Amino acid sequence: MIAGAWLCLLAPLAGALLITLAGTRISRAAAAWISTGSVFLGFAGAVDAFIRVLGESPEDRTHLSTAYTWVTAGSFKVSMQILVDPVSLTMMLIVTGVGGLIVWYSMGYMKGEDEERRYFAYMALFVFAMLMLVMGGNLLLLLVGWGLVGLASYLLIGFYHERPEAVAAAKKAFLMNAIGDATMALGFFLLIAKTGTLAFPTEASAGALSSSTANLVALGLLGGAIAKSAQLPLHTWLPDAMEGPTPVSALIHAATMVTAGVYLIVRTHLIFQAAPDVQHLSAVLGGITIVVAGVIALVQWDIKRVIAYSTMSQIGYMFLAAGLGAYGYAMFHLMTHAFFKALLFLSAGVIIHHLAGEQDIRKMGGLRKVMPFTHAAFLVGALALAGIPPLSGFWSKDGIIASSFAEGGVLGYSLFALALLGALLTGAYTFRLYFLVFHGPPSDLVLEHAGGHGSGHAHGTEGAEGHGEHAHGEGPLSMLIPVGILTVLAAIGGLLVIPGVWEPFLTWIDSVAEPLVTATPGQDYATSVLAVSIGGIGIWLAWRAFVAGRELVATGGIRTALEHKLYFDELYDAVFSRPAQLVANLLRERVEEPVVQGSLPEIGAGVEDAADGTARLQSGLLRSYALVVAASVAVLVVVFVAVR
Amino acid sequence: MLGPDVTWYLAISAVLFAIGATGVVLRRSPLIVLLSLEIMLNASNLAFVGFSRHFGTVDGQIFALCVMAVAAAEVCVGLGMIVAFSRRRMALDVDTLTELHG
Numbered sequence: 001m002i003a004g005a006w007l008c009l010l011a012p013l014a015g016a017l018l019i020t021l022a023g024t025r026i027s028r029a030a031a032a033w034i035s036t037g038s039v040f041l042g043f044a045g046a047v048d049a050f051i052r053v054l055g056e057s058p059e060d061r062t063h064l065s066t067a068y069t070w071v072t073a074g075s076f077k078v079s080m081q082i083l084v085d086p087v088s089l090t091m092m093l094i095v096t097g098v099g100g101l102i103v104w105y106s107m108g109y110m111k112g113e114d115e116e117r118r119y120f121a122y123m124a125l126f127v128f129a130m131l132m133l134v135m136g137g138n139l140l141l142l143l144v145g146w147g148l149v150g151l152a153s154y155l156l157i158g159f160y161h162e163r164p165e166a167v168a169a170a171k172k173a174f175l176m177n178a179i180g181d182a183t184m185a186l187g188f189f190l191l192i193a194k195t196g197t198l199a200f201p202t203e204a205s206a207g208a209l210s211s212s213t214a215n216l217v218a219l220g221l222l223g224g225a226i227a228k229s230a231q232l233p234l235h236t237w238l239p240d241a242m243e244g245p246t247p248v249s250a251l252i253h254a255a256t257m258v259t260a261g262v263y264l265i266v267r268t269h270l271i272f273q274a275a276p277d278v279q280h281l282s283a284v285l286g287g288i289t290i291v292v293a294g295v296i297a298l299v300q301w302d303i304k305r306v307i308a309y310s311t312m313s314q315i316g317y318m319f320l321a322a323g324l325g326a327y328g329y330a331m332f333h334l335m336t337h338a339f340f341k342a343l344l345f346l347s348a349g350v351i352i353h354h355l356a357g358e359q360d361i362r363k364m365g366g367l368r369k370v371m372p373f374t375h376a377a378f379l380v381g382a383l384a385l386a387g388i389p390p391l392s393g394f395w396s397k398d399g400i401i402a403s404s405f406a407e408g409g410v411l412g413y414s415l416f417a418l419a420l421l422g423a424l425l426t427g428a429y430t431f432r433l434y435f436l437v438f439h440g441p442p443s444d445l446v447l448e449h450a451g452g453h454g455s456g457h458a459h460g461t462e463g464a465e466g467h468g469e470h471a472h473g474e475g476p477l478s479m480l481i482p483v484g485i486l487t488v489l490a491a492i493g494g495l496l497v498i499p500g501v502w503e504p505f506l507t508w509i510d511s512v513a514e515p516l517v518t519a520t521p522g523q524d525y526a527t528s529v530l531a532v533s534i535g536g537i538g539i540w541l542a543w544r545a546f547v548a549g550r551e552l553v554a555t556g557g558i559r560t561a562l563e564h565k566l567y568f569d570e571l572y573d574a575v576f577s578r579p580a581q582l583v584a585n586l587l588r589e590r591v592e593e594p595v596v597q598g599s600l601p602e603i604g605a606g607v608e609d610a611a612d613g614t615a616r617l618q619s620g621l622l623r624s625y626a627l628v629v630a631a632s633v634a635v636l637v638v639v640f641v642a643v644r
Numbered sequence: 645m646l647g648p649d650v651t652w653y654l655a656i657s658a659v660l661f662a663i664g665a666t667g668v669v670l671r672r673s674p675l676i677v678l679l680s681l682e683i684m685l686n687a688s689n690l691a692f693v694g695f696s697r698h699f700g701t702v703d704g705q706i707f708a709l710c711v712m713a714v715a716a717a718e719v720c721v722g723l724g725m726i727v728a729f730s731r732r733r734m735a736l737d738v739d740t741l742t743e744l745h746g
Binding site for chain 2: 618619620621624626
C-alpha cells in the first residue's frame with residue numbers, strides 16, 4: 001500500500017531528474033516517453049494504493065508513513081512523511097491519471113517545439129510537486145509542495161520565454177501567488193506556535209484554539225487558497241496564464257494545481273469549522289467568483305481565455321461547496337471538473353494545433369465538418385460543463401447547488417441564487433464558444449487548413465514546425481487517444497454519485513471530512529430540474545444569439561466593462577503598482593541619486609586623504625622608528641607602573 | 645647561593661639595554677646599529693638567566709637559548725644586507741636608506 005504511494009510520489013521526480021541530467025544525450029522523443037512513462041508509473045502506484053485502501057474498513061483508511069526525520073530541534077521534529085487517505089488518494093489518482101494523459105498528449109502537441117526536453121522535465125517536476133502537495137503528511141511538506149507547484153507553474157507559463165507576454169504572465173502568476181503563499185505561511189506559523197506541532201489539525205487540536213486564533217489561521221489559509229485557485233480578488237493571474245502551452249493550461253491551470261485551494265480547505269476543514277465566519281467567507285467568495293468569471297467569459301474572444309474564466313467559475317462552485325461544508329461534493333466537482341475541463345482544453349489544443357496556433361474564435365467557425373472527432377469530444381465536454389444529464393458535470397454541480405439550498409437561511413439562499421445564475425452563465429458562455437467555433441459556415445482560416453494538414457506546416461505563434469504522423473486528419477494519435485479517454489471519463493465520471501441511490505464517492509470522502517450539510521434526495525432532484533432547465537435556457541440564449549449573428553452581451557457600456565475584465569487589472573495597477581512606482585521614483589530622485597550615489601566620490605576622496613596623511617608617518621628613517629618603539633615602551637612602562 | 649643578588653644582574657642588564665638602545669637610536673652606520681641590537685638582546689638574555697638562577701628553574705635559560713638562535717638568524721640577514729649595500733657601493737648610512745618611505 002505505502003510502497004505504491006511512495007512510488008507514485010517519487011516516479012515523476014525520478015523522471016524529471018533523469019531528463020534533466022541526461023540533457024542532449026537522449027532524443028526529444030525519449031524525453032517525452034520518460035516523462036509520460038514516469039507519470040503513468042506514478043498512476044500505477046496510486047491505483048495499487050487505492051485498491052488496497054479500498055479493501056480496508058472506512059475508519060482504518062488513514063495511513064501516515066514516515067521515511068526519515070528531516071529536521072530536529074529539541075522536542076520539535078519534522079519528518080519526511082506522506083499521508084495516504086481517501087482525500088489524498090483521490091487527488092493522487094487525478095493528478096497522475098489526468099496528468100499522464102496530458103503529458104502523453106503533449107508528445108503530439110509539442111512535437112518539433114524548441115526545448116521539448118525542458119518542457120517534459122518541467123511537466124514531470126510539476127506532477128511531483130503536486131503529489132508532494134497532496135501527499136505531504138504535515139503542514140511543512142504541504143507548504144513545500146505548495147511552493148513547488150507555484151514554481152512549476154511559473155516555469156511553464158513562461159515556457160515560451162522569447163515572448164514578452166508569456167514572461168509577464170509568468171511573473172504575474174508568481175507574484176499573485178506569493179501574496180497567498182505569504183498569508184498561508186503566516187497562518188501555519190500561528191497554528192504551529194499555538195499547537196506546537198506540524199501535524200495536520202485534529203479535532204482536539206482545532207477545538208483547543210481560541211476563536212480569534214482559529215479565525216486568523218483560517219483567514220491565512222483562505223488567502224493561500226484563493227490565490228492558488230484564482231478566486232476573487234486574487235484571480236487576475238489565471239487568464240494571463242493561458243500564455244503557456246495548451247497542455248499546461250489543461251493540466252496546471254484547469255485540472256490540478258488551481259484546485260489545490262479546494263484540497264487545502266478540505267484537508268484543514270477542522271480549522272475552518274472552528275472559524276465558521278471564515279468558512280462562510282470562502283463560500284461567498286466562491287459564489288461571487290462563479291458569477292463574475294461567468295460574465296467576463298461571455299465576451300472573451302480567445303478560446304483558451306473563455307475556458308480559463310470558466311475554470312475560475314467552476315472552482316467557485318468548489319469553494320462554495322467547501323465553504324458550506326459539503327466536502328464530498330467539493331472533491332467530487334474537483335474530479336469531474338478535472339475530466340471535462342482537461343477535455344475542453346485538450347480539444348481546444350487540437351483545434352489550435354490544427355489551425356497553426358490561431359486562438360481567436362472570430363477566425364474559427366464551421367469546424368464541425370472538418371474535425372468531427374474533436375467536435376464530438378468538445379461537445380461532450382461542453383455539455384458536461386453546462387451540467388446536462390447524464391454527463392459528469394451534472395451530478396457534481398447539482399449536488400453543490402442542492403447543498404446550498406439545503407443550507408437555507410440568508411446565506412444558503414443567496415448562494416443558491418448565485419449558483420443558479422452561474423448555471424445560466426455557464427450554459428451561455430460555453431455554447432457561445434461551441435457555436436462560434438464549430439457551427440456556421442467554415443471561415444477562411446478553417447478552409448485554408450482543411451485539406452493540407454498532412455505534410456507539415458509552420459506552427460504560427462508557437463513557432464514550431466509541422467509534424468509527420470497523422471493517422472487522422474485532426475492531429476497525431478498521441479493527441480487524439482488522450483482526448484478520447486477523457487471524453488469517456490467526462491461522460492461517465494459523474495455516475496459515482498447518484499443521490500439517494502449510489503453514492504460511493506461521497507462515503508469515500510466522508511470518512512475523512514464529515515459533511516456539515518447534506519441535501520435530501522428530494523431537494524437534490526428538485527434543484528437539479530431547476531438547474532438543468534436554467535442551464536438549458538443559457539444554451540438556448542447562446543443559440544438564439546448565434547443564429548441572429550449577434551453577441552450575447554451587445555450593449556456598449558457593460559460590454560466594454562466586461563472586455564476590460566471588470567477593471568481588476570486597472571484597479572490593482574492604480575492601487576498597488578502605481579503608488580509603488582511613484583514611491584520608488586521619488587526615492588531614486590531624492591535619496592538614491594543625491595545621497596547614495598552622490599556621496600560615493602566624497603567617501604572615496606576622504607579615504608584617499610586619510611591614506612595620504614597616514615603614509616607620511618612612514619618616513620623610511622630607521623632610527624626614528626627605533627625611537628618611537630623605545631619611547632612607546634617607556635610610556636607603557638610608566639603607565640603600567642603608575643596604574644599599579 | 646653564590647655570587648651577588650639578582651638585582652645586580654638586572655642592573656647590569658638594564659645598563660646594557662640602555663647602551664644598546666642608545667646605539668640603535670643615535671648611530672647611523674648599519675653595522676653599529678646591528679651591534680647595538682646584539683647588545684640589547686644579550687641584555688635581555690642576562691635578565692633571563694639572572695631570573696632563572698633566582699627562581700631556580702631552567703625556563704629562563706631555555707628562553708635565552710631561543711633568543712640566541714633568533715639573534716644568530718637576525719645577524720645573518722642583517723650582515724647579508726650590509727654586504728649587499730657595500731657591493732652596490734651604497735652609502736652605509738641608515739638615514740639615507742629611506743627607499744621604503746610612504
